[in-house]
Amino acid sequence: MIIAGAVLCLVSYLLRMSAHITIYKRGTDTLSFRVILIFTFLGYFGWGYWSGNDPVKMNISSSITIPVGAALAGAGLALFLYSEMKKHGVGQKAKLVTTGIYSKIRHPMYIGLVLLHIGLPFIFKSFIACLSTILWASLIAIWTRFEEKNLEQRFGKEYIEYKQQTWF
Numbered sequence: 001m002i003i004a005g006a007v008l009c010l011v012s013y014l015l016r017m018s019a020h021i022t023i024y025k026r027g028t029d030t031l032s033f034r035v036i037l038i039f040t041f042l043g044y045f046g047w048g049y050w051s052g053n054d055p056v057k058m059n060i061s062s063s064i065t066i067p068v069g070a071a072l073a074g075a076g077l078a079l080f081l082y083s084e085m086k087k088h089g090v091g092q093k094a095k096l097v098t099t100g101i102y103s104k105i106r107h108p109m110y111i112g113l114v115l116l117h118i119g120l121p122f123i124f125k126s127f128i129a130c131l132s133t134i135l136w137a138s139l140i141a142i143w144t145r146f147e148e149k150n151l152e153q154r155f156g157k158e159y160i161e162y163k164q165q166t167w168f
Contacts, residue, residue, distance in 0.1 A: 008046030012039045013136075017143065047120070047129065054126035062125070069122030076115025083108040096155050098162050106148075106166045110140045144168075 016039040058065065079101075086100045087109070101108045117136045121129035151159045 004046075004049075008042060008049075012043030012046060013139070015039045016043065017139075051121050051124040051126040051129040054121075054124065054128050056127040058122075058125040058127050058130065060125065065122045065125050069119045069124075071119070072115050072122065073119025076112040076117075076119055078112070079115065080109050080112030083112060096151070096158055096162065102166075104166060105168060106163065107144055107168055110144060111168065113140060 083101055086102060087097050105111065114133065114137050117133040118130065121127075121133070148159075148163065152163075155162075
């Protein structure tokens with residue numbers, strides 16, 4: 001069953017990435033944003049199932065893993081949601097968001113996701129799912145390169161200057 005959770009997680013992630021690429025190519029996200037939310041939910045459902053049922057458990061006390069994991073996962077989820085609201089709250093798709101948290105960090109949502117990907121496996125003491133964070137962080141790093149190339153094309157010099165003034 002752990003394999004089913006891992007496969008659901010991976011397939012959902014790949015479908016989500018395909019939907020993102022479609023959004024970039026078409027320049028619209030009306031229906032695709034809903035599809036992405038569905039893929040994201042399915043992916044995290046599979047990943048949570050996988051984390052909870054991982055047969056390889058970390059040999060660390062629950063009195064450490066639960067609070068540390070909950071703090072990391074909570075901070076990651078909060079950062080992701082806050083960043084998402086700030087990005088989509090602008091309402092102008094043609095405007096580069098450079099205020100609030102985006103004035104310091106270019107990809108706060110992705111940092112939030114990495115924290116979530118570290119925290120949740122810690123709660124479940126899931127060694128394999130925790131190791132999978134290396135894969136997810138690598139995929140996120142690759143995705144940011146694609147996304148930044150797209151933003152450089154869309155916003156030109158404005159984005160390049162913004163990129164020089166911010167971290168990740």
